[in-house]
């Protein structure tokens with residue numbers, strides 16, 4: 001049976017565009033899911049890029065592309081290379097953090113050039129599409145959508161002050177910050193211990209409550 005051909009003049013619906021957005025190296029699921037993509041994004045904001053291996057960096061670049069899901073890229077700040085190069089990732093982190101900070105302070109976080117789009121007929125329907133912009137603006141638009149959708153789940157980590165997406169009863173941005181905070185608390189408790197008093201109590205317990213425990217002052221060295 002001959003394959004049915006779709007007339008090429010017909011616009012693709014936005015549902016068609018969702019299909020198969022896989023970029024080689026991508027670790028994000030090819031099918032867009034708001035939760036998984038938001039989690040990736042807030043992890044991306046906190047990551048120290050200098051600690052990544054070349055393979056992880058490639059994955060990060062592919063994931064950034066996948067997160068933005070660009071349809072029509074008008075231009076990029078990095079020239080011909082397909083994916084955002086490793087050295088641009090930090091600028092994207094900074095840009096997004098600054099935007100979120102503006103929102104937290106009650107200011108507007110805005111696009112620089114703007115996003116273009118159009119409508120076209122698809123069968124009996126009219127669909128919106130041809131979303132276009134600079135890669136930087138398409139990134140900002142994706143950040144805005146994510147921040148807007150997950151605003152009530154965004155928290156500041158009490159240990160490192162980074163913004164993170166809260167899952168369940170999570171208190172810190174990462175297991176690293178959680179264990180550092182627990183270690184800090186543990187050390188603070190240790191410092192507060194009075195070893196002389198503890199010794200006196202231990203001895204009293206051993207000798208009986210009436211025993212007087214005299215603690216010799218420490219000799220100066």
Ligand SMILES: [Zn+2]
Pocket residue numbers: 157158159160161162172173174177
């Ligand atoms: Zn933290």
